[in-house]
Amino acid sequence: MKHLLSIDDLSVDQIQEIFATASDMHDVQRRSVKKLPALRGVTVVNMFFEDSTRTRSSFEIAGKWLSADVINISAKGSSTSKGESLRDTVMTVCAMGVDGLVIRHQASGAAQQVAGWVDASVVNAGDGMHEHPTQALLDAYTLQRRLGSLEGRHVAVIGDLTHSRVFRSNVQCLTKLGAEVTVVAPPTLMPSGVGPWSESAGFATSYDVDEVLPTADAVMMLRVQRERMSGGYFPTAREYTVGYGLTRDRLAALHPDVPICHPGPMNRGLEIAADAADAAQSAILDQVSAGLAVRMAVLYHLLAGEESSA
Amino acid sequence: MSLLIKGAALFGTETADLLVVDGRIAAVGADAASQAPSGTETLDADGLVALPGLVDLHTHLRQPGREDAETVLTGSQAAAVGGYTAVLAMANTTPVTDTAEAALRVWELGREAGLVDVQPVGAVTKGLAGEELAELGLMARSAAQVRVFSDDGKCVHDARVMRRALEYAKAFGGVVSQHSQDPVLAGPSACCHEGEVSGRLGLPGWPGIAEEVIVARDVMLAKHTGSRIHVAHVSSAGSIEVIRWAKAQGIDVTCEVTPHHLILTTDLLTGYDPVFKVNPPLRPTEDVMALREALADGTIDAVATDHAPHARHDKEHAFVDAAFGMLGLETALGVVRTAMDDEFDWNDIARVMSRTPARIAGLEEHGGQLAPGEAAHVTLVDPTATVTVDRAASVSLSRNNPWHGHELTSRVVHTVFGGKVTVRDGALA
Numbered sequence: 001m002k003h004l005l006s007i008d009d010l011s012v013d014q015i016q017e018i019f020a021t022a023s024d025m026h027d028v029q030r031r032s033v034k035k036l037p038a039l040r041g042v043t044v045v046n047m048f049f050e051d052s053t054r055t056r057s058s059f060e061i062a063g064k065w066l067s068a069d070v071i072n073i074s075a076k077g078s079s080t081s082k083g084e085s086l087r088d089t090v091m092t093v094c095a096m097g098v099d100g101l102v103i104r105h106q107a108s109g110a111a112q113q114v115a116g117w118v119d120a121s122v123v124n125a126g127d128g129m130h131e132h133p134t135q136a137l138l139d140a141y142t143l144q145r146r147l148g149s150l151e152g153r154h155v156a157v158i159g160d161l162t163h164s165r166v167f168r169s170n171v172q173c174l175t176k177l178g179a180e181v182t183v184v185a186p187p188t189l190m191p192s193g194v195g196p197w198s199e200s201a202g203f204a205t206s207y208d209v210d211e212v213l214p215t216a217d218a219v220m221m222l223r224v225q226r227e228r229m230s231g232g233y234f235p236t237a238r239e240y241t242v243g244y245g246l247t248r249d250r251l252a253a254l255h256p257d258v259p260i261c262h263p264g265p266m267n268r269g270l271e272i273a274a275d276a277a278d279a280a281q282s283a284i285l286d287q288v289s290a291g292l293a294v295r296m297a298v299l300y301h302l303l304a305g306e307e308s309s310a
Numbered sequence: 311m312s313l314l315i316k317g318a319a320l321f322g323t324e325t326a327d328l329l330v331v332d333g334r335i336a337a338v339g340a341d342a343a344s345q346a347p348s349g350t351e352t353l354d355a356d357g358l359v360a361l362p363g364l365v366d367l368h369t370h371l372r373q374p375g376r377e378d379a380e381t382v383l384t385g386s387q388a389a390a391v392g393g394y395t396a397v398l399a400m401a402n403t404t405p406v407t408d409t410a411e412a413a414l415r416v417w418e419l420g421r422e423a424g425l426v427d428v429q430p431v432g433a434v435t436k437g438l439a440g441e442e443l444a445e446l447g448l449m450a451r452s453a454a455q456v457r458v459f460s461d462d463g464k465c466v467h468d469a470r471v472m473r474r475a476l477e478y479a480k481a482f483g484g485v486v487s488q489h490s491q492d493p494v495l496a497g498p499s500a501c502c503h504e505g506e507v508s509g510r511l512g513l514p515g516w517p518g519i520a521e522e523v524i525v526a527r528d529v530m531l532a533k534h535t536g537s538r539i540h541v542a543h544v545s546s547a548g549s550i551e552v553i554r555w556a557k558a559q560g561i562d563v564t565c566e567v568t569p570h571h572l573i574l575t576t577d578l579l580t581g582y583d584p585v586f587k588v589n590p591p592l593r594p595t596e597d598v599m600a601l602r603e604a605l606a607d608g609t610i611d612a613v614a615t616d617h618a619p620h621a622r623h624d625k626e627h628a629f630v631d632a633a634f635g636m637l638g639l640e641t642a643l644g645v646v647r648t649a650m651d652d653e654f655d656w657n658d659i660a661r662v663m664s665r666t667p668a669r670i671a672g673l674e675e676h677g678g679q680l681a682p683g684e685a686a687h688v689t690l691v692d693p694t695a696t697v698t699v700d701r702a703a704s705v706s707l708s709r710n711n712p713w714h715g716h717e718l719t720s721r722v723v724h725t726v727f728g729g730k731v732t733v734r735d736g737a738l739a
């Protein structure tokens with residue numbers, strides 16, 4: 001495995017291998033001294049063209065606990081600024097000798113394009129509306145720990161699907177691991193061509209949260225960006241919450257063993273009620289610590305030992 | 311000055327010699343050679359098909375403003391290599407071709423290059439802003455004799471402005487060539503076809519309907535004003551339906567299709583390679599098939615390249631940020647032949663790539679029948695050759711060639727522009 005650009009790049013065995021390593025890394029997090037020597041002498045650059053404190057810190061800590069030299073570059077705005085192309089920007093950084101490049105970009109496909117240009121291993125830390133593979137891995141890892149296995153389990157993914165890279169990675173990851181997935185959104189926030197896509201990829205679609213929730217073994221809420229309201233995707237926040245939010249009423253109807261996930265940052269009161277976010281069954285803080293473990297595992301598999309030189 | 315083109319199959323049928331004297335065809339047939347003045351140069355065309363020089367309704371030459379991507383000279387060279395003898399140079403340069411002076415500059419640069427007729431397209435609106443009409447009449451009455459007006463790259467979106475342009479151009483036989491893309495419906499960051507592929511890739515798409523609503527509106531405006539409308543680079547099956555209906559109503563509408571829309575599909579975007587980023591976008595197979603059918607049955611009048619050269623660094627961005635457009639002049643004939651292999655004979659090729667585009671653009675010296683008295687614009691093609699496209703071999707200044715590595719049917723061997731050999735054995739003469 002040279003890069004992690006998309007969940008599509010991973011076999012089920014590779015995913016489970018990452019989970020096994022993540023589980024070990026999870027144990028490391030509980031130690032007083034958290035450093036492992038695995039990536040000593042390895043340079044990892046976090047290149048973020050788009051702000052994301054939480055993902056960047058997660059990758060930064062993951063790299064440091066593996067003893068890598070981690071450098072953060074905020075490249076915001078430089079790709080589209082006149083003169084310098086994305087290729088120029090990335091090649092300049094890589095010319096300094098980089099082993100791993102963790103890239104976050106506001107444009108779909110950017111990580112894949114970059115991987116075609118550089119020698120370093122590229123990790124996609126979120127590309128536009130396309131994919132966020134480490135998020136999907138940490139979500140599936142979290143759910144697998146909660147539910148034992150994802151085989152045959154029904155996961156409801158609810159929210160703005162059109163603009164969500166979390167959805168795009170998750171639907172692949174969850175179905176790959178044997179889960180049944182239903183995605184729920186108003187028709188205006190369903191991705192174009194979702195009909196034939198869902199058929200070939202094997203997931204279900206719905207406009208009706210209350211029809212889906214009773215059979216859900218896990219609920220994954222997606223963030224709704226408030227600027228979508230001016231895009232005319234739905235009339236008001238109030239109407240969105242009534243139609244698609246995980247409200248107090250919907251929480252009350254949910255079985256108390258059903259984990260609730262959210263990739264954050266949350267709009268409390270819009271897509272998720274405070275009660276639901278803080279409920280005993282909420283897996284949201286588990287997701288954060290799992291994120292660290294999974295990112296350590298991913299960096300380890302890409303950059304340590306024989307796999308990185310292969 | 312005289313030239314004897316020996317042994318070409320005219321429109322792919324009867325073989326004849328063509329004698330050219332002082333830039334015009336002087337004689338055609340077995341006895342043409344006997345009339346050749348002494349010192350006549352000979353061009354061997356044995357086994358080649360002779361067509362009237364190709365005419366491109368839609369070329370971006372980038373001069374003035376982006377001479378690093380293409381100039382009138384290098385674009386003319388690419389055109390000649392592709393078998394063209396006339397190109398219409400789109401107005402979206404920097405500055406925009408929206409005055410008589412600007413049009414004349416492009417026209418004169420074309421004459422200096424001397425490889426094809428470079429006919430400027432005038433902007434419909436000042437600065438392509440879509441608000442006030444550019445000086446259409448002054449451009450038409452200048453020595454450049456502008457007849458085609460287009461804000462290409464942008465749609466004339468305001469229905470009232472479009473109506474006025476259509477009406478106004480009637481005074482001098484002008485035609486508006488519309489880039490049909492409703493900017494609101496398509497959205498500001500639209501960069502590919504909206505459909506299953508864009509949904510999976512997370513790219514903001516623009517659907518065929520954003521083209522179709524403008525085509526539908528414009529044919530109704532053309533009907534209302536009694537004017538002539540030309541639909542540039544039609545790309546969707548729905549637009550074809552509208553145009554077919556409009557033609558049946560007697561509305562004066564013509565349209566063009568690009569070579570790339572006859573073969574390439576939206577599936578090519580899965581690698582996010584900006585070489586396939588073009589506007590209108592590559593559409594699904596159903597649209598491609600509808601376009602081929604419409605070209606075969608005459609609903610689509612012409613093939614136009616939308617040759618859009620870009621400097622390397624303008625394409626080496628993330629897909630949504632990269633420039634729109636692909637090269638087309640050098641490969642057009644091969645692509646059309648490859649796409650239309652079963653449907654088209656050489657007369658059909660001449661119709662859609664020379665005769666009809668010349669008529670639409672009002673270029674009377676082009677698109678002839680290869681008959682005595684006509685201007686000697688001739689393209690000579692090896693019909694049996696196959697060519698594997700190598701982007702490095704291009705004479706364009708740019709390399710954004712989507713056909714790199716493709717095998718195309720037929721090869722332009724010689725091009726004759728006004729009796730002068732501009733391309734010989736596939737290379738600039």
Ligand SMILES: [Zn+2]
Pocket residue numbers: 462463464489542543589590
């Ligand atoms: Zn256009």
